[in-house]
Amino acid sequence: MHIHFIGIGGIGLSALAKFLAGQGIKISGSDIAKSEITDDLAINYGAQITIPHHPDAVVGADIVIHSAVIRPNNLEYKRAKELGIKLLARKEALKFILKDSKVYGVAGAHGKSTTSAILASILQESNALIGAISKEFGSNVRTFANNEVVFEADESDASFLNSNPYLAIVTNVEPEHMEYYEYDESRFYQAYRDYLELAKIRVLNGEDPFLAKQNDLESTYLYPSQDIKNIEYTLVDNEPYTCFELKDIGSFELFGLGYHIALDASLAILAAQALGLDIETIRENLRKYKGIKKRFDVIQKNGMVVIDDYGHHPTEIKATLESIKEYAKLLGIKRIYAIWQPHKYSRTIDNLQGFVECFEGVDELAILPIWAAGEVKVDIDLKGAFSRYQPIMAERVTRKDNKVYLLDEKREVIRKYKDGLVVAFGAGDITYQIRGLK
Numbered sequence: 504m505h506i507h508f509i510g511i512g513g514i515g516l517s518a519l520a521k522f523l524a525g526q527g528i529k530i531s532g533s534d535i536a537k538s539e540i541t542d543d544l545a546i547n548y549g550a551q552i553t554i555p556h557h558p559d560a561v562v563g564a565d566i567v568i569h570s571a572v573i574r575p576n577n578l579e580y581k582r583a584k585e586l587g588i589k590l591l592a593r594k595e596a597l598k599f600i601l602k603d604s605k606v607y608g609v610a611g612a613h614g615k616s617t618t619s620a621i622l623a624s625i626l627q628e629s630n631a632l633i634g635a636i637s638k639e640f641g642s643n644v645r646t647f648a649n650n651e652v653v654f655e656a657d658e659s660d661a662s663f664l665n666s667n668p669y670l671a672i673v674t675n676v677e678p679e680h681m682e683y684y685e686y687d688e689s690r691f692y693q694a695y696r697d698y699l700e701l702a703k704i705r706v707l708n709g710e711d712p713f714l715a716k717q718n719d720l721e722s723t724y725l726y727p728s729q730d731i732k733n734i735e736y737t738l739v740d741n742e743p744y745t746c747f748e749l750k751d752i753g754s755f756e757l758f759g760l761g762y763h764i765a766l767d768a769s770l771a772i773l774a775a776q777a778l779g780l781d782i783e784t785i786r787e788n789l790r791k792y793k794g795i796k797k798r799f800d801v802i803q804k805n806g807m808v809v810i811d812d813y814g815h816h817p818t819e820i821k822a823t824l825e826s827i828k829e830y831a832k833l834l835g836i837k838r839i840y841a842i843w844q845p846h847k848y849s850r851t852i853d854n855l856q857g858f859v860e861c862f863e864g865v866d867e868l869a870i871l872p873i874w875a876a877g878e879v880k881v882d883i884d885l886k887g888a889f890s891r892y893q894p895i896m897a898e899r900v901t902r903k904d905n906k907v908y909l910l911d912e913k914r915e916v917i918r919k920y921k922d923g924l925v926v927a928f929g930a931g932d933i934t935y936q937i938r939g940l941k
Contacts, residue, residue: 517543558581608668609653611676624792634657639792672705731769743799744760760830768789772789803902812926813929814929824926844933845858847878869900870886898914901939906923
């Protein structure tokens, strides 16, 4: 079989392509621009990559799978339609890709990539499809010749309902992506309930108000925060580590810093235990977790500390900043500078007050232009809304010679950081900017 992917450079679609390639299926794909992901697919997975989209790219394909942003007027979409090739959105494709798999699905508003990667570290011989790059195996996908799959399940378009979960982990439930649910909270929560009902085993964060009410389902494991005790933070070769005790099953240690890391790890530990793995193996494998790219990602330690973080929602940013404060304390660093690239106009407007509050405690805040992610521009007075911080409004950020620079529209330097700790937040291209790659 030959499957072609339109929009193959995205983290979600590329994961499916790599997974299918690992099963011996021929894959090809296209995107608007070359990237690390498209290079990886071409070099390591033998994919024929077309940049940019071209109608001939779909010729010979048995199935064409496209990302959610691809519209019917796309050149390849139209050609596939003309040729009578079966067309599937990513959401629909999950049904046949995962139908024969024993899926361990991880869903939730926050922490699902981290929890998925931790579970994959514990279940060393499982397949894994994660929405981020695991530093342990250097990819968002890992393949083995079995049917067990750790899968990051996406609620943004309710595609988690097509993921065939045998075990379902839910980290938390917070209304997000409400445009898909037509701003109907009852519909949003029902989608999560439907997801849970699909699974045979459920491991839930019982501190979440919605999840705490779902224990009427059989084989459901809830745990409250008092089950996590004696949390300690430490440095190993200047890398952050969290140690904690869980219930009556002993102490655990893993890469990362913060209560949320202990929480995510606890969900993964209890899921692995529910699947029959012994505690000593779980404890040992947990130490193999090395974090994920763009989540509390320490990209520089010389001269100053620079961290790249994918946080793009107030809850995520607040949790990460709490961890960063602990990390700075361990390192003896006094000043913390935050650089934020807001992601989407709709998210910024819907959560504006939360964003204002989540940066409390930083010594300086810089704000970049909103990353539109395809949305129509809306005027938002960010300088006024964040006036309490006296924010620096910059056009972009870059890093060179172990220093971080804020630039204006003319690419002139308006602020230079050469010491302290700098953290960059956002789901747009800020990750490339802060790494000095763009």
